[in-house]
């Protein structure tokens with residue numbers, strides 16, 4: 001195997017690491033929970049702050065570029081990451097808020113189709129949202145929310161999902177990448193299967209956007225949504241996004257607000273809602289400029305890196321490298337790899353399963369490695385292709401080996417916080 005230094009020297013994307021603020025003395029492998037700040041994101045954030053300071057209200061029209069069109073121009077820059085037309089993307093709201101908007105827009109229960117299909121591995125917040133839409137329409141979630149089971153508690157079988165598209169299902173929603181195991185679903189195949197059975201289908205791309213290419217338009221997906229603070233590195237709670245397939249652009253937004261009004265009529269202040277003829281119809285209120293600005297800088301870096309395809313290539317090389325190191329360095333310590341091994345089935349992180357996962361994560365943090373624990377027994381390691389090096393991966397696994405060898409994790413209390 002080539003040395004990590006040789007791999008880094010051969011990496012065409014290595015120069016982007018210098019664009020980021022890396023936490024001093026740490027190996028950061030938690031970019032799938034919160035991506036790091038880049039200088040570019042910081043510059044754009046500071047620009048908005050300065051414009052606010054000097055222009056006040058006139059920033060909406062006189063800033064460079066004017067704030068008023070910022071969410072639309074950022075949406076156009078983001079569209080290639082998910083394989084969408086610019087008009088099919090809105091950069092707005094939060095992940096869960098956007099799911100609420102999409103359900104308000106797409107969930108139209110009617111006899112006999114009055115079931116929402118999801119899966120038991122889905123992100124809890126998404127399930128909360130699905131249940132609340134059923135309850136709001138007087139439908140009992142116990143009967144009208146159907147969750148496809150996972151056979152191994154970590155992954156989903158495409159056949160199990162496809163078999164669940166029965167005639168009473170109106171809408172299906174899955175995560176493109178499972179947040180625990182990192183399993184990547186085949187969006188094209190699922191969309192075909194859903195549409196064949198007359199089911200609307202949408203995807204949560206929070207764990208895939210910025211790490212995995214999507215072809216939402218080509219795949220014919222009805223809708224999708226995501227956050228921008230993981231692999232997109234746009235900052236804590238950054239503005240999220242929505243994909244709305246163009247065949248749905250005449251659909252009335254379920255939750256209407258003045259930023260969903262056509263741009264040329266938004267400031268006419270009419271009490272009649274004339275929705276935008278595109279995904280921005282799903283915007284509700286004034287854009288959150290301060291948590292939008294960093295995304296603009298971050299997307300510049302994605303464009304300069306050549307887009308999502310070379311980033312995915314590097315991401316796969318990094319996770320491959322990590323898996324190889326786990327196999328060569330950590331045998332006999334009780335770890336199993338819980339993520340799918342095949343490239344087309346895995347997202348941007350690997351997941352190590354160990355009964356002592358929580359205590360091992362505490363020891364890793366003390367050793368200067370930032371991992372991510374997911375209850376009850378998973379350690380997630382996410383190398384971010386823009387800023388993680390092969391040397392980082394090698395050093396992290398070496399630290400993990402030391403911890404296991406010396407059993408230093410045993411100094412931590414076995415009782416783990418209920419909420420982590």
Ligand SMILES: *Cc1c(COP(=O)(O)O)cnc(C)c1O
Pocket residue numbers: 094095096097123125126175179204206207227
């Ligand atoms: C991170 C994440 C979310 C987060 O939702 P917020 O509304 O931004 O808190 C939702 N779904 C998935 C799959 C995620 O990974």
